[in-house]
Amino acid sequence: MLSIIWNIASFVIALSILVAVHEWGHYYVAKLCKVKILKFSIGFGKPLYKRVTSSGMEFIIAAIPLGGYVRMLDGRVDQVSTQDLNVCFDLKPVGQRMAIVAAGPIVNFLFAIFALMLVGMLGSxxxxxxxxxxxxxxxxxxxxxxxxxxxxxxxxxxxxxxxxxxxxxxxxxxxxxxxxxxxxxxxxxxxxxxxxxxxxxxxxxxxxxxxxxxxxFTPALTTRLAAIGPNTPAGNAGLAVNDEILKLDGTPMTNWGQIVQYIETRPNQTIELEVLRNASLVTITAMLGQKPDKADQGYLGVSPFQEPWPPxxxxxxKQGPIDALVSGTQSTWRLMTVTLEMLGKLFTGDLSVKNLSGPISIAQGAGAHASYGLVAFLGFLAIISVNLGIINLLPLPVLDGGHLLYFTVEWVTGKPVSQAIQEVGLRIGAVILFAVMATAIFNDILRNI
Missing domain, CATH: 2.30.42.10 (PDZ domain)
Structure with a gap:
């Protein structure tokens, strides 16, 4: 239960940071282009926190941390007064509109560079x-x-x-x-x-x-016990930390692999352990259990010490600021190119759709990396930020890339894409995006049952 709470908390923190960074990109460039901002929301649904800024913008932190948005004044959906025509998004030159939309993904890439730069400077x-x-x-x-x-x-x-x-x-x-x-x-x-x-x-x-x-390569595991699980066969039998397993049912054990193999082949059986404890030989009888996920494998509930790493x-x-910046930029670029290659393999069938991951897998990854410390968590944020940026650039009308596609057409032809075509594209894009998200969530469920 604690691990689930940890994963959820790490997921919320990670996604909130990345959504805030993405939406800040839209917000910042919109302000540079003198577009009126009505709302800046991190998350969807019921507001948990709301504040109105001096410019009249609503800043919101909402209950569902699966995205966010920057709501700009737009004559297509708002009643625009004459004095506000010059701050209306849809009336800005197409180049400015493209810059505002592209800013979100671009800032995601810049954030990845910054996160990996910090990784280099902090050292690992x-x-x-x-x-x-x-x-x-x-x-x-x-x-x-x-x-x-x-x-x-x-x-x-x-x-x-x-x-x-x-x-x-x-x-x-x-x-x-x-x-x-x-x-x-x-x-x-x-x-x-x-x-x-x-x-x-x-x-x-x-x-x-x-x-x-x-x-x-990892150093070998010893036969000396580093941890005894509570309410396990080992704990119930009286095994203790630092006990060194010498024999099982009279059979000498020279390495940890032998011990694992012996125990796993004897679920629900009673075994006799000969251990070395404080320079004395001790004989202990234990009733093995069975693994919750593999009933045909025996279970003792211990873990061993590992030999030290060779220096x-x-x-x-650990890098200085300049080297860390260069390294972070190179690593971010490599993440971007590899992500694009993987997307291409999904379309060609060289990569299965089973590899799509949804919020459950992301939460598990966030929790695992957060448990390793700040450096690992920053590296995880960089990877997800790059993925978020690239996904948002896909040419689907519900994403930034779809809007950029429409604006590109407008820039080339000199006239905006008709509202009817945009609405059809929006429906198609929504269906495709929903299908991808449903597949990812379905994959998550299958991996965790």
Whole structure:
């Protein structure tokens, strides 16, 4: 329950920031163009907070944080007095109207640059992109990828952390092959070609690297217990933190994988554990449970300590303002191009519509990144801000991109698109947008049942 509350709170904070940034872009450029602003709302529905500014504009924070709007004086829907004709949106030159509409998405991209600039300046600790386990008969195994290889390039793009590796690998969904350049344990660079024909990004897999047949290097898990879950078979049996499991039913356990395999194959069975506790051998009997989501797997309710990271595998990244700005700009541009590539793959069928995510997935992502700290949360905001900006530029009449399409036609032809055509376009756009949102929400539900 606490995790759900945390996810919702993180989602509301993230979306409120991004909506405010987007709508502020419209508001700011509208003010520059001397357009009268009637309302500035963050969210929809019942107002939770309302204030009238000195200019007469209503500032509103509403109950449903799934969007927002800037309401400008518009002769098509408002009664406009003679003295207000010069501050009416629809009577402004088409270039100014285009600038006002485009400002929202553009500010989303600028915010992503700012967020990633802060990430660079605050600094972060990351691990080198060293490959750990290779799964037999996998794409990675067929390509000759080996443990301790360090991935330095995916396709033609250099990568410096696992997030960049995943972003570049996603681009190859639906392709026949994926070239990866690695530096082996001797420092030699080699290119491995993963034969991925038929492979498509599957959101249900939850693990991109695992789907390709490898895992990033992580230090080994020990057989010493770091945590005991409350009201679990382990807790009920009297196991304690720092107990080191030596044997299960008399069988020696040399690594954590053995322990997991032994327990998972014995749901609802009683086992005997021999543990080392404070330099003394202790024998404990435990009645295993079963996993809530997998009744055929046994469950003890413990987690182990991990061996420390080798210092040479850890990279500290911290930049000055100029370098952070350059890096943030480059990363934002890369997020924009990859997002456009993924949209193209959705249309061609190389990427399944199952990859569309709705508010539930976004909330889970917000909660997870917020739990990792400010740097991770800022990185998440940057990704969502870029996506929000690009989606709003799609040429659907209910979005900014649709309005820009109409204004472009007006700029080229010298006359506005007729109201009848705009209304038809609005209906079509609303149906398409509703279908996409319904698909995304349906995907969210399927992933969480």
């Amino acid at each position: 600790q990351t691990s080198r992109t060293v490959v750990g386990e290779i799964m037999p008969n996998s794409y990675a195994a067929q390509a000759g990828l080996m443990s301790n290889d360090e991935i330095i390039r995916v396709g033609e793009r250099d990568v410096k952390d696992w997030q960049e590796v995943s972003i570049e690998m996603v681009r190859f969904s639906g392709d026949a092959s994926m070239p990866i350049t690695v530096k082996d344990a001797n420092g030699l660079e080699r290119t491995r070609i993963l034969p991925i024909e038929g492979w498509k990004l599957d959101p249900d897999a939850r693990d991109l690297f695992g789907a390709l047949g490898f895992a990033p 040479q595998y850890i990279v500290e990244v």
